[in-house]
Amino acid sequence: MVVTGSELVRGERTDLNGPFLARSLLALGLEPARIEIVGDDPAELEAAVRDAIAGAELVAISGGLGPTHDDRTVEVVARVAGLELELRPELEAEIETVSRRVAERMRRDYTDFAGGVRKQATVPAGALSLGLAGTAPGLVIGVGGTPVVVLPGPPPELQRLWPNALATPLVRHVLDGGRPPLRRTLRLFGAGESMVAQAFAQAGGDGDGVETTICARDFEVVVEVLSEPDAEKRAEELTAALGSRLERFLYSDDGRTVEQVVLDLCREQDLTLGTAESCTGGLIVARLTAVPGFSETTLGGIVAYSNELKERELGVPAALIAEHGAVSAEVAEAMARGARARLGVDVAVAVTGVAGPGGGTEEKPVGLVYFHAVTPGGEKGSSLSFPGDRDSIRRRSVVAALHLVRRVLTQSRDKAAWLGG
Amino acid sequence: MVVTGSELVRGERTDLNGPFLARSLLALGLEPARIEIVGDDPAELEAAVRDAIAGAELVAISGGLGPTHDDRTVEVVARVAGLELELRPELEAEIETVSRRVAERMRRDYTDFAGGVRKQATVPAGALSLGLAGTAPGLVIGVGGTPVVVLPGPPPELQRLWPNALATPLVRHVLDGGRPPLRRTLRLFGAGESMVAQAFAQAGGDGDGVETTICARDFEVVVEVLSEPDAEKRAEELTAALGSRLERFLYSDDGRTVEQVVLDLCREQDLTLGTAESCTGGLIVARLTAVPGFSETTLGGIVAYSNELKERELGVPAALIAEHGAVSAEVAEAMARGARARLGVDVAVAVTGVAGPGGGTEEKPVGLVYFHAVTPGGEKGSSLSFPGDRDSIRRRSVVAALHLVRRVLTQSRDKAAWLGG
CATH class of the missing domain: 3.90.950.20 (CinA-like)
Structure with a gap:
């Protein structure tokens, strides 16, 4: 996942899109590998997009689709993919309809919006439009066999277009290879992280096909046991052993907070x-x-x-x-x-x-x-x-x-x- | 900035460290280039650390310093830096003191903690310790001239050790090259992003040494004008022009929320x-x-x-x-x-x-x-x-x-x- 926005990389705002996409993909059986947050600088953005495409089977990019000068995602993705940019008249008409309504509501001239509309209707040749959320179109572009999903930055807009991306043949093809992991969560209160590590070691550790993470925050320790479908038995044994060793501290074993x-x-x-x-x-x-x-x-x-x-x-x-x-x-x-x-x-x-x-x-x-x-x-x-x-x-x-x-x-x-x- | 933690890359928890470090570095005159969030997988972590070192003058890594098996930052950084790991007896004694107190408070045997203490006292040869926060030592390691700061994941611990990192000669050397940007912030309510983009274009855009970002969220638009010290005048003109064009919507020009x-x-x-x-x-x-x-x-x-x-x-x-x-x-x-x-x-x-x-x-x-x-x-x-x-x-x-x-x-x-x- 590549998330773009200067306010995000400068720490002035918290990114919600990377975590949303990660949770969604994990549930579909893909393991999220990296969330990269970069600013508006085109060179940084380009490097991040290239790194992402090089290391992943699926890339989702959020942000930088707006009408302003610092929205550069489309031009950067086109450059990385080696594709020309083209103005799509039917997309322009779609965005114009939305923008005219906005202009009317704000009691502004549509001419204030026309430049932004043209910019937002200009996309890489061959890109598949996912429809509009606000005035920004979501896109799916195949880059050397890797589907790159480009989505608008505002979280509600991204979340609205994401199901459309999941339904495209390019993305479905990747998802068909995924096997949703089984997950068990133990939530503990009052136990130290070292104590949990010790109990984990005594319980025999991960074993093949099981991956456990132990994570402490604000007095709580959350233990997540993820397992591949054929490692079910080991995961269940491990979870049970941890649960009994840490019983005094265990307050939830079903994901509830x-x-x-x-x-x-x-x-x-x-x-x-x-x-x-x-x-x-x-x-x-x-x-x-x-x-x-x-x-x-x-x-x-x-x-x-x-x-x-x-x-x-x-x-x-x-x-x-x-x-x-x-x-x-x-x-x-x-x-x-x-x-x-x-x-x-x-x-x-x-x-x-x-x-x-x-x-x-x-x-x-x-x-x-x-x-x-x-x-x-x-x-x-x-x-x-x-x-x-x-x-x-x-x-x-x-x-x-x-x-x-x-x-x-x-x-x-x-x-x-x-x-x- | 490289932030490690499976719960972070899976979107189950929000990262606070990347944004904290970014804000701190920006204030000191360094432009944050990238925040990379990765899981506990050593190969992914290693790739992220390598990418970060390749592209930046300063790298800060958070997380993966705990006593548990999935805390792998120190071994990965040692591998990337080509350094051996060594057990530091004086560090072990320091961590032991803290852990004995914790063991006592929890009414547990210290032997439950000894393995974790040894693990946390094992660091790359030549690494500079920043002292302890909790039981994890912060470290600074020079990797081919680039200072790599390694900090514990819990935000209060990271925030406590960060000033120590800033005071080390390796990091100070990088900061001496930074020139804190001047920043002006306009906060608008009720204006659309397109309208602000239009006003920005009409006001003549950025010009040399000025970088403006326009960012919409929850009905607010935040305009940040960052300028290098010698582009002060242009930044002031631009901010004034934007402020007067968007006066109806402007509610804060001094950073107040x-x-x-x-x-x-x-x-x-x-x-x-x-x-x-x-x-x-x-x-x-x-x-x-x-x-x-x-x-x-x-x-x-x-x-x-x-x-x-x-x-x-x-x-x-x-x-x-x-x-x-x-x-x-x-x-x-x-x-x-x-x-x-x-x-x-x-x-x-x-x-x-x-x-x-x-x-x-x-x-x-x-x-x-x-x-x-x-x-x-x-x-x-x-x-x-x-x-x-x-x-x-x-x-x-x-x-x-x-x-x-x-x-x-x-x-x-x-x-x-x-x-x-």
Whole structure:
């Protein structure tokens, strides 16, 4: 995958297209080899396209199809493929129709658009058009037997045209050779990466046709076991051995993330869920509401960034804040109770901490965060001290809060089952 | 920049290191040429490292330094550089100290860690250690005159060791040749990319030593004018010409994002700010609270995902929801008023919409979102219909909501100024 855009290679924006294409191809049985992000410089772009074509059975390029001067993908691909550029009148007419509508909506003259339309309708000879998304046509071009798919940069447009690319004979031919790998995912919380490596070695390692990756992030370790169809048995043994060795830490073996596990636990137990957030500022509830289909489970959340709101919206006593500080176990607990009462939910999780960069003291340094989770069956508080910057403190706090509520919910479920409830 | 990790090349996780390194190098006067993301496969990794060294004055590699079997960066770099691997006893002792502490905290035997420690203390002969972050040492290795910086994958660890890399003589030598570019950024809202391209062409285009990129996302267009120090004048003329041609759409010419502009407008006018969110589920308040230093301005927000909470927490009349539906201009307006009253804030912005994938009807399809902003000086509602998936509908709704509140705040400020207030 080659992704072009100066703002991407300069790190000013995060690329979404490489990961989207990679996930799609992996699911179809192709192993993603490389995502190359380059700027608008034609020489760099050309080198990246040449490297990609040299090393892969299929190349997808995103970006650089727009009407502006710095959109150079089509001319570069034509040069690499040794093809002439040609203006396609029928494509020009198609793009003109779209552009006239845009011009009308913006109350601008169409003449402002005509140059861009001509540029976007000029494509390498022999290229197959995938249709328009916006005003940019997607293209498939065979370069020495390798299909090169050229797609517009805006992710929704790329995602709309991608199925058309997959349906072309050139791309289908490559996909027919792919065998979708079988995948098993173990998600662990609280285990160190070294410990997982040790368990992996003790379980006998990969073996033929199995490829395991172990990856740590924000207290979680994700183990992915990918296997070819005829290595199924080994993969299953390995996964089972890892699962039993790391049982204490294992919270998901079916691909579900911690927010999905929390939401499913709530649904199973017929509980509603809400949040009370200070330093995480809405990130916990945003992550819970990113999972579709849980509007009956997640009722909502209160972001009480100021002490005033902690008192008024969450009913935290002013005296408690005065005595212990807004960043304290006592206030986290009061916030969770307050959210439960005010939001009328069964389960609430609260977070208050110092995300920095300012606001730290010797006693309460930047990175200190308090958590509290309350459910009908039990409750639990904790505190953690995170290194890193504001973003990473906030991100890790979200993960820790979700795991805290998961633990309390799991215990209350287990207790209920034990009691026959 | 070479970033390694199977979960990254497979699109299961977003790379943060390439963008971080790119931004840092750009600020130091080096133009980032390419970010290559590869998996754990040693052949792919080796090809990527070779391509990078062939084409660049400085190479930074992240990831693959851990204790697990799939961490292969050090052996690959040694092979590319033609260097032997050596176990460094002093490094082993350093890593052992850290690992013993970890083992103790996890209540595990140190023997579980010893193999990983030896692996992480084995480095190419002649490599310069940058010290530890976690248990992985960062390294700088000269490969045929090109400094290759090897850093651990976890972003906080990479970010901690990166300054050490910048301070090494090998890297300093490259940086001394760099001339930090001057950068001007125009941020536009509501202008099409074609229109900006046209304005750019009419303003005479780049000229020598100036490089402009035009980039559209979620209704915003960002124009970056980078110039070499001796092309200052042309860059200034171009920026001024673009700014005046696109004045109607320009909302920031100093690098500030829309959330920063909104927060500054509130602070200027001594106003407090809160949110009432349904389909965006906390993303607006999360974005506002990501900007540090505004705890006095942003008091908080209410995420009322359910109708019940819209009624109870935001005071939206049940009859209004029954009559118009939860996704309606009337409910958005009532949510904004409710947030203002309940949160006790001066300015409130509310969003309610259908983010999908389910929940759409013929009358209220997926993607339809209503907005309302209230300030002491005025108010405004709007509705938009977004294409795309749940994530992109939510993301675009956040941008649209922030711009709506910006507009209302700008008008009220202008009115106040005009009245001498």
